[in-house]
Amino acid sequence: MATINDVARAAGVSPSTVSYVLSGRRPISAQTRERVQAAIAELGFHPHAGARALASSRTNVLALVVPLRTDVNVPVIMQFATAVVTASRTHNHDVLLLTKDEGTAGLERVAHSTMVDALIVMDVERDDVRLQALRKLKQPSVLIGLPEDPAGIACVDLDFEAAAAQALRHLAWHGHRKIALVGPSPAVYKRGTTYAERFLTGFTDASAALDLETMTHPCEPDREGVRACLADIDAQLPGVTALVVHNEEALRMVLEEVQAGGRRVPADISVVAICPRDVALNMPLPLTSVDIPAHDVGGLAVETAMRLLDGRPIEPVRLLPPTLVERESTARPAG
Amino acid sequence: MATINDVARAAGVSPSTVSYVLSGRRPISAQTRERVQAAIAELGFHPHAGARALASSRTNVLALVVPLRTDVNVPVIMQFATAVVTASRTHNHDVLLLTKDEGTAGLERVAHSTMVDALIVMDVERDDVRLQALRKLKQPSVLIGLPEDPAGIACVDLDFEAAAAQALRHLAWHGHRKIALVGPSPAVYKRGTTYAERFLTGFTDASAALDLETMTHPCEPDREGVRACLADIDAQLPGVTALVVHNEEALRMVLEEVQAGGRRVPADISVVAICPRDVALNMPLPLTSVDIPAHDVGGLAVETAMRLLDGRPIEPVRLLPPTLVERESTARPAG
DNA sequence: CCGAATCGTCGAATCGCTTCGACGACTCCA
DNA sequence: TGGAGTCGTCGAAGCGATTCGACGATTCGG
Numbered sequence: 001m002a003t004i005n006d007v008a009r010a011a012g013v014s015p016s017t018v019s020y021v022l023s024g025r026r027p028i029s030a031q032t033r034e035r036v037q038a039a040i041a042e043l044g045f046h047p048h049a050g051a052r053a054l055a056s057s058r059t060n061v062l063a064l065v066v067p068l069r070t071d072v073n074v075p076v077i078m079q080f081a082t083a084v085v086t087a088s089r090t091h092n093h094d095v096l097l098l099t100k101d102e103g104t105a106g107l108e109r110v111a112h113s114t115m116v117d118a119l120i121v122m123d124v125e126r127d128d129v130r131l132q133a134l135r136k137l138k139q140p141s142v143l144i145g146l147p148e149d150p151a152g153i154a155c156v157d158l159d160f161e162a163a164a165a166q167a168l169r170h171l172a173w174h175g176h177r178k179i180a181l182v183g184p185s186p187a188v189y190k191r192g193t194t195y196a197e198r199f200l201t202g203f204t205d206a207s208a209a210l211d212l213e214t215m216t217h218p219c220e221p222d223r224e225g226v227r228a229c230l231a232d233i234d235a236q237l238p239g240v241t242a243l244v245v246h247n248e249e250a251l252r253m254v255l256e257e258v259q260a261g262g263r264r265v266p267a268d269i270s271v272v273a274i275c276p277r278d279v280a281l282n283m284p285l286p287l288t289s290v291d292i293p294a295h296d297v298g299g300l301a302v303e304t305a306m307r308l309l310d311g312r313p314i315e316p317v318r319l320l321p322p323t324l325v326e327r328e329s330t331a332r333p334a335g
Numbered sequence: 336m337a338t339i340n341d342v343a344r345a346a347g348v349s350p351s352t353v354s355y356v357l358s359g360r361r362p363i364s365a366q367t368r369e370r371v372q373a374a375i376a377e378l379g380f381h382p383h384a385g386a387r388a389l390a391s392s393r394t395n396v397l398a399l400v401v402p403l404r405t406d407v408n409v410p411v412i413m414q415f416a417t418a419v420v421t422a423s424r425t426h427n428h429d430v431l432l433l434t435k436d437e438g439t440a441g442l443e444r445v446a447h448s449t450m451v452d453a454l455i456v457m458d459v460e461r462d463d464v465r466l467q468a469l470r471k472l473k474q475p476s477v478l479i480g481l482p483e484d485p486a487g488i489a490c491v492d493l494d495f496e497a498a499a500a501q502a503l504r505h506l507a508w509h510g511h512r513k514i515a516l517v518g519p520s521p522a523v524y525k526r527g528t529t530y531a532e533r534f535l536t537g538f539t540d541a542s543a544a545l546d547l548e549t550m551t552h553p554c555e556p557d558r559e560g561v562r563a564c565l566a567d568i569d570a571q572l573p574g575v576t577a578l579v580v581h582n583e584e585a586l587r588m589v590l591e592e593v594q595a596g597g598r599r600v601p602a603d604i605s606v607v608a609i610c611p612r613d614v615a616l617n618m619p620l621p622l623t624s625v626d627i628p629a630h631d632v633g634g635l636a637v638e639t640a641m642r643l644l645d646g647r648p649i650e651p652v653r654l655l656p657p658t659l660v661e662r663e664s665t666a667r668p669a670g
Numbered sequence: 671c672c673g674a675a676t677c678g679t680c681g682a683a684t685c686g687c688t689t690c691g692a693c694g695a696c697t698c699c700a
Numbered sequence: 701t702g703g704a705g706t707c708g709t710c711g712a713a714g715c716g717a718t719t720c721g722a723c724g725a726t727t728c729g730g
Binding site for chain 1: 676677679680681682684685687
């Protein structure tokens with residue numbers, strides 16, 4: 001492998017000049033620059049990442065911590081991850097993949113050994129033990145999600161409260177008054193990722209504000225869970241005309257069970273889903289949905305990390321406004 | 336951050352001694368070792384990854400290339416990825432995540448700049464353009480999958496031919512003679528990842544060997560695709576008593592449509608699925624399945640990379656034997 | 671037309687670790 | 701008891717970049 005010295009020799013300049021051509025930190029005459037670039041191309045020179053990191057204390061690598069649990073929401077996690085990788089590349093960074101189960105130790109390991117410039121952490125819980133560790137690191141971190149006390153750490157996420165409000169407004173505007181929320185499984189609430197609660201809060205608040213008659217119900221994402229959930233809803237809120245479904249795994253089954261019960265969507269009952277748009281589109285019926293913009297959130301997380309790295313100002317907590325797209329699963333209530 | 340010199344000073348030894356304590360490459364007296372370890376602990380010393388890479392030309396990082404397409408098989412991809420990460424950690428390595436869409440350039444970038452010790456590549460196609468690039472790298476690589484010409488590159492995968500044979504043997508043993516394969520979507524065949532073909536070959540060969548009456552049919556993983564597929568099967572192979580389903584996305588719908596058509600599993604029709612075991616277990620009925628052992632394959636890929644790195648012998652192509660587990664979806668054919 | 675600022679480049683120090691050769695101090699066997 | 705090995709440790713030379721101060725050569729303003 002060619003080194004910077006080889007390039008320098010080939011171009012008849014000093015190594016530092018080559019470095020400046022590469023980094024652009026000092027002016028270099030067009031002539032020299034071209035000769036250097038020619039030499040670089042000819043020798044197939046790629047700077048040695050380790051050497052560079054050592055000299056510059058910059059690795060151009062971001063750590064991404066993903067949940068290892070394959071039980072929940074895998075496709076969404078994958079969307080976030082690919083968004084982060086793609087965005088990182090546009091900022092000339094690579095991504096080191098860590099799993100959540102290494103916990104605090106993993107974060108400290110990569111940070112202390114200077115493998116990464118910054119960390120992006122997914123699946124943050126309300127009172128996440130990793131936060132205090134993150135705050136002590138010399139590298140900045142960005143959370144995807146919103147813990148109880150985000151002090152000192154940047155957070156980005158979808159504004160789930162607003163998402164709930166938007167779903168209800170849409171249904172209310174269509175004339176629905178009796179609306180039920182099919183929520184995530186109880187395990188999700190238990191685990192303490194706050195998005196479920198935030199959605200719930202938004203739902204309840206908006207319900208009050210819009211003077212609707214609503215109820216909420218967690219839902220286990222299997223056939224029985226869905227049936228039980230729908231049965232409860234019918235029992236507790238008879239005449240319900242619309243469902244807000246915040247549970248991707250259960251979504252398809254909810255539609256199927258509703259239909260199995262003899263009700264048509266949207267003629268007899270409207271459905272708004274909270275899910276990525278490709279999920280909404282791949283249902284038997286294209287669903288009216290509030291998008292979970294994994295791509296944007298991931299991109300924003302990277303962008304925030306970059307700003308942090310070069311000392312530009314950031315918003316400590318950035319909640320993206322939701323977007324509702326009306327498709328074919330919502331309509332005016334019958335009668 | 337403490338450096339090795341700080342540790343050396345604190346322990347009253349030379350930096351090289353500290354290094355030898357860490358690496359174990361030379362004998363160090365118990366006394367000294369303990370003093371050094373105490374100093375390391377006290378100062379919270381973590382060797383600087385860049386410096387280490389520079390001096391030792393080892394990064395302790397593996398590159399993992401994953402497909403970015405979120406359209407197919409996301410959960411399985413994620414299983415592979417987490418298996419690779421977990422296994423890497425047990426070998427004291429980290430994982431740099433690359434997406435397939437960076438193509439050849441991405442591989443060369445990380446390899447030439449010495450960011451990684453070896454590469455693990457998923458979603459390899461029959462005649463993958465990346466192979467020639469991989470062969471030129473100084474770092475070894477391991478494929479998850481099996482291209483047409485794997486010469487010079489280690490490959491690991493499930494033995495899909497054997498998997499098909501095993502599924503058929505199981506059904507034949509139960510007394511089934513008319514069996515249909517519900518295969519992946521046409522897009523999968525088109526794309527050229529060879530596992531689909533290998534399964535097909537195994538299916539056809541075993542069918543002949545066992546003297547069965549079989550047919551095969553690709554299947555689009557949506558409601559209509561599944562219906563069409565099942566209709567074709569009933570038309571072309573009337574009296575079919577068993578289905579082999581090699582299509583995870585369609586699996587649940589296949590079961591539902593079979594039931595919707597008035598047939599019970601396994602009383603009227605048996606089903607063997609080719610899928611990860613958690614998928615098989617999470618169906619309405621626990622399915623008899625041939626496991627896709629993502630965890631093992633990922634672990635083996637890492638293990639192979641490690642052997643390559645320290646010059647131990649490897650098998651160039653390692654196809655894991657399949658495991659069929661009988662659950663509740665297979666039985667003797669009716670009548 | 672001269673001193674000062676700017677431009678373009680160089681040389682050397684530095685980043686933090688690994689590794690190799692060297693070298694006392696011991697052990698061991700003849 | 702002496703020579704040959706081990707054992708345990710040290711010192712110094714890299715590894716391949718970046719970065720800072722220095723310094724001629726230009727350019728420019730007054």
